[in-house]
Amino acid sequence: MSKVSACTSSFFRNPERFRRGLWGILFGEEIQFRRQKRGLSIKNAAKRAGSSVEEWQAMEAGQVPESWEQLCAFGRGLGEKKLVMASLVILYSGAWEDGDSLSGQVRHRYS
Structure with a gap:
């Protein structure tokens, strides 16, 4: 099966998962753009955030933070304020599941 048809069939089976991805x-x-703009390596940003290089790479590849604490830690890695990180969650809220996800927590905290 080609990559295109595998992606297309996956989309039709679970469009919500595709959208979040x-x-x-x-x-x-x-996140990658902001890190590079500051001249930070992944290793340096991860160390500043108190996370592993693998966790940082996963986030830049599309795995979103699951908690407010994790989001704030990644923000420290970038040198960003909590409000900036919260605005990114709202801007990219489609990456989180509806309901009691991080985007819902951020909206509640800042509304």
Whole structure:
């Protein structure tokens, strides 16, 4: 099966998961852009965040933080304020599941 048909069939089986994955990739690209703009290596940013290089790489690849604490830690790694990180969650809210997810927590905290 080609990559295109595998992706297409996956989309039709679970479009919600596809949508969240796509938004997650966009969130990760934003994090990567901000890190590179500051001249930080992944290793340095991860150390500042208190996370592993693998966790940081996963986030830049589209795996979004699951908790407010984790989001704030990644923000420290970037040198960003909590409000900036919260605004990124709202901007890329499609990356999180609806309901009691991080995006819901952020909206509750800042509304």
